[in-house]
Amino acid sequence: MKTALLVLLVCLLPAALSAQRRPTVDPTLSRDPVLKESSAGQGKVVAPSLKKSGHYTVRDWHQLIDSLWGEGVTTAQKLSVFDSFWNNVDEAWGGFPNLVINWDSLRSVYRPQVEAGVSRGRFAGILSRLTRELLEWHVGAVDLGIDSAMGLYPDLLIFPIGYPNYSLFRYKPGVPIININILFWRTNFGAGLTLLDDGTIMVYNVIPNHPLSLQPGDIILGYDGIPWKQLIKELFDAELPILSSGCVGNWLGSTVEAANHATMISAGMNWGLFDTIDVVKYSTKDTVHYPTSLLNSLAPPYLIATEQMPVNGVPFPDLDHNKLLSWGIVQGTNVGYIYGWDWSGNPWGETKTLFGQAVYDLIHQHHVQALILDFRTNPGGWPEFANDGFARLFNFDPTPNYSQAIRVRGTDHFAFTLLPPLADQTFVPTQIFDHPIAVLTGPLSGSSGDYNAFRLRFHPMVRFFGRPTCGAYTAGTNQSPYGTLIGPYFYRIDDGSVYSNVNDEGYMIHKPFPVDEEVWLTQEGVARGEDDVVKRALEWINSLSYAYDVAVNPGYARPGLDSVGITATLANPLQHAAAVSAIVADASAAVRDSVLLYNDGLHGDGSAGDSVWGAQIRVPSDENVFGATVRTDDITQGTCRRLSNAARFATAGPLTLDTVVVTKSEDTYTIKPYLKNNGASFTIPNVSVSLSCIDPGDVYITPPTLELPSAIPPGGIVSPSAVFYVYTTPTFQGYFNLKFEMATKSYVCWTDSTRLTVTGVTAEEVLPVVYELAQNYPNPFNPSTAIRYGLPQRSHVTLTLFSTLGQQVAVLQEGEQEAGYHEAVFDASGLASGVYLYRLQAGDFVQARRLLLLK
Known part of the structure; x- marks a missing residue:
């Protein structure tokens, strides 16, 4: 069975979904508009009544819901929707691991209620209750018509319009719908809220001249003299419909912690259900009660609120122009900073391009000495859209550390088949970024935000700051009952989840992500305009002792005859007592040697007391490819850090250039090199070849590197499947002095060069590299x-x-x-x-x- 992970928030990308599979539609159910208008008297249209003043009981809410949306479809049709959703969750959903739920009891409670007859609004609330109990971003059922009360689904389209800004959304006070962060990056409250460590709801950013005069550091207690934690429980108990993103279940979160976080910070977005709001002013510590009617003046575009504070030197993504990724350098430092607000983009795929550009620009153009990757708010998309950037950060691919766990359809909630990740989620790594990488995460990072945090945890220079991610490790296949549409009703059910292959972790869904340092925004910090998470990340970066720029010279040595030098530069900003060592392992990961590195000027390490450490080792007597893992021990702090396979050298081969095939078309030449393994016993894997032109210097070569399609056996000759394109200028003299660098697993171990005279070449011609x-x-x-x-x-x-x-x-x-x-x-x-x-x-x-x- 061909699988296709559906970890994306497909509601964001209608074109992508329609290309894969259109929802199943039951044409027998009507898709009528929603905020019901009734005729009275002489055909006069009367607007529906909304919530009145006063604190509502469960009965009050039910009466309002019943009157607002009427009966809707027939009871038999509601039962059909209920049974279809419940049965497909029961038989196919992949999210039961790590979830405490009695799915049968929920059916026993709610199906009789539906069968006895409920209004359209009450039925939507029951579907929201089932969705909420499943505790997962990617599963749920929704009445699109009721959600259109807020402008999300004009004409009852399946997908919200205008990702990522949802410009048609208008918050309507008094409509009995719970708003749990539906806009994700924006808030209809005019102030961004976050949750402090003690469970307090805090303002961290605010529009100018806020109607309630809110300021960063203010505390939101609740409404009408009742704490928000109690109020939201009452709303849940009253089973108000929860505003949904349509094709994704709910934004509560996929762990208990993430759901609590999202629920609490949604306090401001539900102001239209209450009369007064209770605020503790940070500056005076006074408790003030404001009428919520003051907030009626708030209008789109709503405030961007992502639980992040501004960082000097780094622009936020330009959400107004659909940009969801940005980067810069933290002012006064050499630390690169990337904001990533999704893994899809608008247009689709833009985040993939921008993330790759950001990593390249910061590392190769600005030569930063550290990175901060800020993914605290990131609703996902496609995991593989991080691959262009990851390929420039890793020297190995961590993707195989997880598997797809695909549900076996039936009554066993825990019967799964484990499959490897999809091929397009893997990537070809290059050389490792060997400086500190601080990754900032939070409960609003989920789906592919979870996936890519999981992959980053295996980078040896990464440390996580913030709070655990959402835990929305879903996986779906083309067998999922996904996108099913019955009249105005829509539900999504993914049939798989993610299974960790390391440390006996098993199923990852509904599990908090292991953050290294849990740190969050504080009242004092936001009042000063500071981001406490970023502040702590910078403190770590500026105190870390670590080795970098590891090198082995020469890259090729004759087995048992030659020695190689291993060097590394030590960053030791606090001048701690430190030790640096290297472990040499062969291609099968068997350790073959180890050595201490010195900083005494006697071991190929430069001058005594400088930052370069070094050692010499005699190479093993067999043909092989070896990796040098460098370990830094901070003796003062009692910590260590390892850079696995930070550099490589080979006794296999050597690889040399055998022949070159050249073709010409106008001023463009193509060059295909044929590489020969001159060794006697070792097959060299994962070979790539890079081409540069030493003379003349005014030629352009693309791509700079080509992969070989297979390993090269002893005595074998292999060429890349593709070719190098060499673009010349009108002053080209008819020759190239070319340098070929041959690498295994992205580490150059062999070099060769040749002079090619191409005057007279008119078609494909094989050119020797020597006489x-x-x-x-x-x-x-x-x-x-x-x-x-x-x-x-x-x-x-x-x-x-x-x-x-x-x-x-x-x-x-x-x-x-x-x-x-x-x-x-x-x-x-x-x-x-x-x-x-x-x-x-x-x-x-x-x-x-x-x-x-x-x-």
Whole structure:
């Protein structure tokens, strides 16, 4: 069965979903508009009544809900929707691991209620209750028509309009719907709220001239003199419909902790259900009660609220123009900073491009000495959209550390089949970014936000700050009952989850993510305009002792004969007592040697007392590829950090350039190198080759690196499947001095160079990289034979035949010839049988071989 992970928030990307699979639709159910208007008297249209003043009981809420949306579809149709959703969750949903739930009892409670007859609004509330109990972002059922009361689904379209800004959304006070962070990056309260460690709800950013004069550091207690924690429980107990994103279940979260966080910070977004709001002012400590009617003036575009404070030197993503990723350098530091607000983008795929650009720009253009990756608010998308950036951070791919766990359809909630990750979620790593990486996470980071946090945890330089992610580790296949549409009702059920293959962790869904340091915004910090999470991350970066720029020279050494030098630079900002060591392991991960590195100027480490440490080791006596893992021990702090396979060297091979195939089209040449393994016993895996032009310098080569399709066995010759494109200028002189760097697992161990003269090349031509004189063929021969020779550049050629006594018998070729392979045919009809010599002279190259004439 072909699987396709649906960890994305598909509601964000309708085009992508329709390309995969359209929802199942039951045309027998109407999709009528929602905020019901009734006729009275002489056909006069009367607007529906909304919530009145006063504190509502459960009965009050039910009466309002019943009157507002009417009966809706028939009871039989409601039962059909209920049974379809409940049965598919029961038989196919992949989210039961780590969840405490009695799914059968929920059916026993609510199906009889539906069967007895409930209004449209009450039925939507029951679906919301079932959704809430499942505690997962990607599963749920919703009445799209009721959600359209807030403008999310005009014309009852399945998808909210205007991702990521949802410009048609308008909060309507008095409509009995619970709003749990539906806009994700924006709030209809005019102030961003977050949850302090003690459970207090705090304002951290606010629009200018807020109607309630709110300021960062203020505390939101609740409404009408009742704490929000009690009020939201009453709303849940009254089973008000929860505003949904349509094709995703709910925004509560996929762990108990994340759900509590989202529920508490939604306090401000539900102001229209109450009369007064209770605020504790940070500046005076006074408790103030404001009428919520003051908030009626709030209008779109609503405030951006992502639980992040501004960082000097780093712009926020430009959400107004649909940008969801941005980057910069923290002012006064050499620390790169990336905000990532999703893993999809608008247009679709833009985040993938921007993240790759951001990592490249910060590392290779600005040469930053640390990174902060801020994913505290990130509702997901596609995990693989991080791969372009990850490939520049890792020297290995951590993706295989998880599996897809796909539910076996049936009555067993815990029957799964484990499958490897999809191929497009893996990536080809390059060299490791060996400086500190602080990753900031929070409960509003989920789905692919969870996936990519999971992958980042295996980077040796990463440390996590903030709070655990959402825990929405879902996985779905094309067998999922996904996107099912019945009249105005829509539900999503993914049939899989994520299974960790490390540390016996097992199923990851509904589990808090292991953050290294739990730290969050504080009243004092936001009042000063500071982000306490970023502040702590910078403190860690500025205090860490670690080795970087690990190198092994030379990259190739003769087995058992040569030595190599290992060097590393030590960052030790607090001047702690430290030790640096290296462990050498072969391609099978077997440890072959270890050595202490020194900073005394006697071990290839530069000057004594500088920051470069070094050591020499004699290489093993067998052909292999070796990785050097460098360990830094901070003796003062009692901590250590390991850079696995930070550099490599080889005794296998060496790899050399065998031949080059060149083609020409106008001013563009293509070059395909053929690489030879000159070793005797070791097959070299994961080979790539990079091409650069030493002279002339005004050519452009793309791509800079090509992967070989297979390993190279001893004596074998392999070429990349693709070619290098070399673009020249009108002043091109007709030759290239080329350098080829050959790497295994992205680490260069072998180099070769050649001069190619391409004057006269008009079609595909194989060019030798050195002068060659081949053995004649056939040999022995009668009466004629062919002599083949290769010229790496235009040369004056003399090809002469001699007897064994040194007498010249014939001149087979004399004169200038272009680079390439040439052939001379020798007809010996007039000569006697015997041994003869043929000699090639081209420039400084001279070589002779024997041939045998037998008549």
